[in-house]
Amino acid sequence: MTDPRTPWNALYETGERLSWDMGRATPVLEEALALAAPLGLAPGASVVVPGCGYGHDAAGLAALGFAATGLDFAPLALAGARARYGETVHWAQADWFTTELGPWDAIFDHTCLVAMDPECWPAYVAACARNLRPGGLWLAVAFHDVQGRPAPPHAIPMAELRRLAGTHFEVLHLDHARRSHPRRAGREYLMVARRT
Numbered sequence: 001m002t003d004p005r006t007p008w009n010a011l012y013e014t015g016e017r018l019s020w021d022m023g024r025a026t027p028v029l030e031e032a033l034a035l036a037a038p039l040g041l042a043p044g045a046s047v048v049v050p051g052c053g054y055g056h057d058a059a060g061l062a063a064l065g066f067a068a069t070g071l072d073f074a075p076l077a078l079a080g081a082r083a084r085y086g087e088t089v090h091w092a093q094a095d096w097f098t099t100e101l102g103p104w105d106a107i108f109d110h111t112c113l114v115a116m117d118p119e120c121w122p123a124y125v126a127a128c129a130r131n132l133r134p135g136g137l138w139l140a141v142a143f144h145d146v147q148g149r150p151a152p153p154h155a156i157p158m159a160e161l162r163r164l165a166g167t168h169f170e171v172l173h174l175d176h177a178r179r180s181h182p183r184r185a186g187r188e189y190l191m192v193a194r195r196t
């Protein structure tokens with residue numbers, strides 16, 4: 001069986017511009033944190049970014065005072081993250097489905113769920129629940145429109161994410177993102193869910 005890290009690492013190896021990489025934290029991160037603050041998520045809390053890639057969102061969280069972990073299973077992604085942000089973040093090379101490094105207070109999920117094959121989504125949601133402390137928050141940015149391009153990323157309708165999350169989470173917020181990067185405006189949404 002092929003190592004699932006291989007195709008991702010190969011993409012990083014090309015050194016070409018990666019289609020998903022925006023070179024900075026998504027502006028939706030601030031929107032998510034504003035929604036999570038009244039729910040008790042404050043600087044100092046532990047937040048993991050699964051599939052962190054070059055680590056922009058994890059570094060953004062660290063800059064705001066969160067105890068950020070950037071987790072990715074592709075060694076070259078983490079090498080790129082370290083080169084950009086040094087040790088401001090705890091970088092972890094691990095598989096989201098099997099990591100035992102948590103539990104964390106919150107997850108910031110940006111183009112990780114949607115990068116997975118849909119048949120993996122139930123197991124992915126179960127991993128989110130397992131990797132959070134009870135009452136922990138899952139903040140997820142997902143696409144409802146991929147403009148007809150071949151996956152990944154996969155589009156996931158809001159109702160489908162609500163249904164999937166409902167197996168382990170209470171969905172507290174599910175709406176179109178208001179502060180998207182211009183390249184993604186009108187195509188992505190934000191979910192805030194609490195582990196039940």
Ligand SMILES: C[S@@+](CC[C@H](N)C(=O)[O-])C[C@H]1O[C@@H](n2cnc3c(N)ncnc32)[C@H](O)[C@@H]1O
Nearest residue numbers: 008020051052053072073074095096110111115
């Ligand atoms: C589309 S990229 C997104 C990177 C980053 N979140 C961003 O938006 O710039 C998806 C990332 O998830 C990582 N990944 C895929 N499956 C994973 C798994 N099971 N465990 C950890 N990382 C995984 C890949 O190596 C890749 O870096």
